[in-house]
Amino acid sequence: MASGQSMVIMIVFVIMIFGGLAVFLLSISQTVSQKEYHNLYVHNLLLSVMRTDTGYTDPNCKLVSDTLGCAFTQSTEYKCGGSGEPCIELANGTLTNYMDRFELVKKNFRYLFIAKPETGVRIDPETGEPLVVRIGDKSLETARIDKLKTVYIIPKFLATGPYNIVVELFLAEK
């Protein structure tokens, strides 16, 4: 009886091992295509948003990237097209609008958009703090989770030399 019992236990173990192996193998086989697609998605999201026209013909505000560059290099009184919105407001408004639209396209992702100078600091006169544009889920910046990231550089030149604006986009599943 004892050997019969141990035989049954051994059979159950073997079935559990097969089942576990099948589940494990199935789970690792699904991931490859998605990673490549997600990388393409996040890269194209940032690139496309940066290259979109805002509607202004003023070269400092023509594209979303121009507007962001203007926000970090022009004075705070500067208005797009002479009488339009200040660059920082236009940048914030446009980016928030576009990111919200893409949240509807891909409902299972949350995003964080950050723009700041590559070197040096620009002080926001209203807050007295370094100017950094942050739009979206701010916790994503430091969250220790599986997240996608892509970077876009807006090249700008000041009298003192090159002054690039670094734009980062983080994307993570909800």
Added chain:
Amino acid sequence: MEIFQIFKIIFGLIVSGVILFFLIQYSGTYTLLQKDILKTNIMKSFIDNARGVYLTGNPIKFTGFSRAQLSLSLDSSREPPAVRFDLGSFQPNVPIFFVHDKELFIDRNSLDHGWWRFYFAEAMPKTEIIFSPAYNSPETWDTLENTVRLLPNSAGFEPKITYSLCSGNDVFRMCESAACESDEFLDFYTSYKSSIFITCTATFSGNYRLVTISNNCANTGEVCVNPVEKNIYIDTKTLPYADYLDIVSVIIGAQNTISGEDLYNYKQKVFQAEAKLAAKIMYERALSHVQNPAVSDECKNAYSTQASILLRISTQPTQNLLEQSKLNYYQELINNGCDYLL
């Protein structure tokens, strides 16, 4: 010994024998299946890598073919053309000119027609391409330069595709006595333009291609290009060429399993399909500009001329028409600010 003991031994032997028989038979089938899966994966990996290079323009080294023996052929009769291997076929869906070898360098290049660019991928193993410019004329050097520009540029990658010149028994390897890669070859070969070259009679070892450029292609070895008649000679075949990609396709294939002639026929198929479609799209686009009241008269005229050339290209994409359309595109459309550079 008890009868029961004997029974246990015999029964055990019979059952073990049966189990062993089925296990061996199954593992035999399984091993063959795994081999087939490996071959299919290698082919898929090659096609995926070729597509990746085509889409991004980033060259790579591919060593998948070293893992198994495959016999490949090109089926240009299918639409789109397919690459056949032992177990079936794959359609790359991108133009890929290749030689089957263990280690390949895959690069992307293009034929620029101004309003359209024909991109293609090309894959070669470590090869020395030796040119024998045995016809002393500007066309010879033009042909040589334009052909090298369309061949793979392996700078910074392995395996290396190198270039050299040959006259008689003399081989000119211009990079510190070694054959040059594409960029350096194009820099250094000009110093030989004033020299008189004769048909190459040197012998070579390893993987090489001997390309003679001559107005007389009798007894000139592997591949011979006649820039006067605009013909390529390979084996006993004569193939007319319209652009330098025709020459490149023959050089890459040469006398391999997928031969120069196979790649030449493949090029005609893929190029014609894309050229006709591109011309049809750009023709309709040109018409929409002619009909749009917001477009200036100057641009409308330019688009109208372009449209008439494109309409002819859409049925018969000849080199002459493609050159006309390119000239018109740059001179009339780009210079007048009517269109953008691709």
Added chain:
Amino acid sequence: MRLRKRLKAQHEIMEYVILTLFIVIIIIGFVFFLSGWNITQLQLDKEKARQDRALFIMKYFLSSPLFTKENSVFDDTKLDAFRSLPNECTELGKIIGENWFAEIETFNGAKWEMCTQNKNYSAYIVPANVYRKFTDKAELGTLKVGVYG
């Protein structure tokens, strides 16, 4: 006594046979599992192949000079021109094969549908720009590419 001995012997033989039977069942079960696993793998591979093809066609559209001004920026006049062709899907099918569709849509409501059919599909969607040639403006939108079957 003899009966007990005979019963004990029969019991031992039966135990032996049942043990062997279980071992054979386990081996047959393992063979079935391996075959079943291979079949599942093939089905997964088929689905992966469909997804890979959709991804390839997506990247093809994003980079092809037939439709774009530059990478990921479609030219609306080229899209209009392609759609106005008779048998446009067959023509492009000679290059990239058939049984796929593409939809380009801007956030301003403009839409281009190509080769759509009423069938099950596997699709990907990606952000892209559409350059409006006659107004010289780049709009934001999406490209959706799917494979049928």
